[in-house]
Amino acid sequence: MNSIRKKILSFTTIIIIIMSIIWIALTFYNYKTQVKYNDILNRYLILSDVSRSSNQVITDLNNYMNQSTPGNLQKLENSKKALESARYEVFKVRNEVNDFTLTNYINLMGSLIETTDRLMGLERDSEAAVKDLAEITRISNYISDMTLTLIDMELKTHEPFYRGIMEQSIELVKLAIWMVLLTSLLLLLATYWFSLGITRPVQQLTKAASELAKGRFDNEITVKSNDEIAFLAKTFNHMRTNINNLIQQIKEKAKLEHELQQNKILLQESHFRSLQSQMNPHFLFNTLNTLSKKAYLEGSEEISDLLVSVADLLRYNLKQIDRSVTLRDELVVVNQYMQIQKARFTDRLELQLDIDDSCLDVAIPALTLQPIIENAVIHAIEPKINGGVITIRVQGKDGNVLVRIEDDGIGMSDEVISQILMERQVQTTGHSTGIGFSNVVKRLRLFYESDDVIQLESKLGSGTSVLLKIPEQRGEIHD
Structure with a gap:
């Protein structure tokens, strides 16, 4: 060959x-x-x-x-x-x-x-x-x-020599022109013959491929050649005999992938609904409202305000778990949550805010900041005898809104950080609303379709720092 x-x-x-x-x-x-x-x-x-x-x-x-x-x-x-x-x-x-x-x-x-x-x-x-x-x-x-x-x-x-040089130069130019013309003609003929030996089999393969594209698999592919293209034609012929099975396999695979995608969507919706069902339903909300009014009528205004904050937090959880909100709404919820916790910790717990108001209208999944603050309160500040300080800083940078949440608590180990970032549920003790830190990480990555939305730094005995990178342009989640 x-x-x-x-x-x-x-x-x-x-x-x-x-x-x-x-x-x-x-x-x-x-x-x-x-x-x-x-x-x-x-x-x-x-x-x-x-x-x-x-x-x-x-x-x-x-x-x-x-x-x-x-x-x-x-x-x-x-x-x-x-x-x-x-x-x-x-x-x-x-x-x-x-x-x-x-x-x-x-x-x-x-x-x-x-x-x-x-x-x-x-x-x-x-x-x-x-x-x-x-x-x-x-x-x-x-x-x-x-x-x-x-x-x-x-x-x-030497006059004849000079004249001979001049005459030979003229003849040499003529000879060069004839040689160029003759060589060009020979090269054109040779190139045409050479290219024809390659393009003709390729055209036959192209015609056969066109027939296959139209769904005609009965015509046998024949190529008159003795080089690699002939081997390619034989391989193409084998492909023709198996293409029907391949099409069926592709259809079945596409159907299976569609079903898996639908199942994934249903699983995500089920996950969001399960997060919502972890909170006590409307009965608890109505009970809190009743207790708040009763406390107010009996003169216990501090207890009434505390119950109102709990009721507002519950209302927010019930209504917003499956949609996006603004960063401003999330900070309001954080303030309500901290009012509730200050009733427990009194002077042992302090919240410091450094907020750029121009960044508060960016979209963020509901119940993002409150679980992070809750994790800091329960697992970082509460174990310390003297309590601690939680700081929230919000600023814009390079097309993103950076939300940094820091505490001076007991910190966490590298193993716990790795489990959180790998979206694994961490086994901990303490009081919680039911939405874990790892679930927050998972929801942020789903919402922004990126893994680079959260950074977690901590060291045992030196506190913890959580950094959220929120894109300034982000649409709403549709119900």
Whole structure:
């Protein structure tokens, strides 16, 4: 079986070989041309260096004749050495065309050097020195003229080469255009043939998938290919034979999930109703109202107020357990609850409030704060002989309303904290309204659909801190 990977590798290898051959041919041609061009340029530079060196000898000689200092003498010696070196390099320029001219050219440089040496041994103002200086100048002029002559001969000699380069450049451009067109055509044909071998089986699979989407499972899937797509077609065919059973399983699973979801909803409603049924019903509420009126008529106003607070708390519990309320309502309930507890603890219990009134209209599940306060009173403050302080702080921050409830009670262990946050009922002793701390955690997470709504920090002997993170935007719970 020829895999698609092998086809791609073969196709890519052919393209790389073609491009490599073209690149090698062009590189070789460019290298040969560059070598020839560098050789010609070097000949011009050698001739130009001779002319420059001879002129420099004349300049340094004049300076030395005007002022015979060691420095000027050293410069003259250096110029002579440079001319000697240039004279040696000139031999590289010799060919059949310039042989005679180049011989005279070399002799002139030798004459210039000899005359310079002779002049350096004469007195500057002597007639012979003046005559030799004029001779040196004349020889230098001959060298410059002959340099131009040799350069002109070089240009004529290599003129065919230059013209050939220009003509070859034009032909090379034409060849490159034809090669690009031919290569592009071959690549298009090869790409079409290669892609057709992949897309045709894919189209057949797509057509078969369309038939399956329309519910037609009778047509057998056939793909004419010898690569991975053929294996895929066979697998697709097996899928076609089992798809009816799969659809039935999906339907049954969806039905089961729907039933489980309905049961979950019913369970939540049952849980809320069970929380409500934990409180004594209307009989207790009516009895408390009767006792309150009787206490007031008998002059026991403090007992009457206490019974009114208990009755209001009971009324709130009975009416609001399955819906949301505002944070303001919850704080009112907390105040009523604390009035009841202060009747028990007197000066041993103190409530401190630090409230931002702009945050009190946010929605919160009913009976959220009171069970937390109740837990603090019964399990944190009551065991202490001197009682304690419960502090409630409310403030807005980063789109949330933060409600922090702190006490300076006996604290709780890490095990108890873990059980509360894992929504496990904690076995404790004491008087309670029946709604545990773990139930508060569960209801908050259900209400806000997030686990990050409550944080609990405590240490044995150092008090407890409960932080509620309430989103500022939250709709009401529907009955």
